[in-house]
Amino acid sequence: MSTRRLFDIDGRTERYRSILRENWFTYLLIMPVLLFLIVLMWLPFLQGIYMSFNEWPFGGDPTWIGAANYEFLLNWEPFYTSLKATAIFSLTTVFQLGVALAAALAVRELRRGKSFVSAAFLLSYTMPPLVIGTIWAYLLEPDFGPVFGYLTELNVLEETIYWGSSGPMSLAVVMFVTTWTFWPFMFLIISASLESIPEELYESARMYGAGPVQTFLRVTLPQLKSAILVALSIRIIWNMTKISQVLQLTNGGPGYDTSILAVLLYQFAYERGQMGISYAIGIILLVMTLGFVFVFIREFERASEGAGA
């Protein structure tokens, strides 16, 4: 039995060797990417996991403290405020999807001007998010920003709203700006997928007497499913980790009301220099997003199979 297994292993290494011999050039081709990702992603990530079990001041020497960083977080009231803010904030992805879907379906109906319209849509996405955040920080400035200026001038509001001092309103503003900035990404993916739905499907739907709502639910939506899920899972993670706009609009405040986990992480690392706690927050964030990675891979596979067939 044991000799047989040994023999087997021998056969296996032999097989590996021949695989390598035949394909060495191919492996050489993919080597740079793999190497880069290992050095740039996996090594820092592993170091980070180690970091989260240490007290690690920026630029200083680590001290092993076990799970104390995690314990600190779980017993720290603002951490739960932050979790709640993260959960609410992640709804921005749903809003982005809603706007993108409506836009993609509407643009499809246009006879001309499609190119101008989608260029106008993508304006907000091509600029740096921080630039867009700066623009909205001005537009929504309570004292002399034009939005509240016009609203009070037209008597829609009696007086301007100092949204920065209210938690829910700050969160709403941050979510609005994030949605405004990033929905075109989903629009790109969804409208590309919409274009590729074969016209015959619509014709047969029409022949069987399906109304527009039915056609949408039975033909369009199923065909878009993979694209939507890919876009959703990418976007939900990217939204949760893009922090520039939150930082510049509210800086996580008032209190911790808009400190989504990524912002909390940033504050611990950059403002307090407590890298260990910062990374512990990161690990918690990672665990929360992990499920979406699997959705992404499954749907990606499905979409590329569909494209290949």
Add this chain to the structure above:
Amino acid sequence: MSTTGYDATGVTLKATAYGVVAFLVLGNLVPFLFILSVSFMPPSEFFTDPHLVPYEPTLEAWTSGFEELRGNLVNSFLIGAGTALLALAITIPGAYAFARKEFYGKTAGFYAIISAMMFPYILLVIPIMDLWTALGVYNTIFGMILAYQVFVTPFSIWILRDFFENLPTDIEEAAQVYGCTQFTAFVRVILPLAAPGIVAVGFLAFLTGWNDFLFANLLTTGTGPVPAVPVLYGTIGGGSGERVYWGKLMAETLIIGTPPTIIYLVARNYLESAFSV
């Protein structure tokens, strides 16, 4: 009767579609128009009632904004261009292998790379700060270019693989029949055919380097090669409490925001074909 009913819904649909498009186009363009107008206002003017056309337009905000950002814009450009070149150099061979070769571990390798797209990048910043300090590339342009490869390589592999995959299968063999080696077949035949994909990836990588805030802010300090985006953040963020000259700030947002937009408009067709999942 049923046909008229159908037409009525058809008309409503069309009307809704045009309504949605009009609403979104205005919603996107009006803020930018406003910013454009503010950037031409002298400081005294935007503390008065809001108005769209400046009373006394001036170029002062633009010239002083440009003056302030000149060095940073050069840094941004170098970082963007470097990111694009390095990304292409390391992902073209890899994407080619994933598209046109059969080898052991192909699927697993591909997803190991692609799923990196889903990694919360903010998690990498902290260890990378530490690592870069140790390696001596902290606060250098090269360090930034290196760091952006994490963002850029996964989607580059994805887009380029699709491009290489869609080329006709026997094309290299045909080239080899005419006397090319495997390598020259790749350079002379495959690369030119995949040019749209390569252009798209190059532009996207450039935009990543130009647009990013996180690494740009954390991997540089005031003495180093700071790109333009963190400078903008410095003016408004952190609640510095100083009175902000909004006109100049808005001119600066447009100065930083225009190059990516131009690039996008130039590269649009490439990019759109790249995004079809």
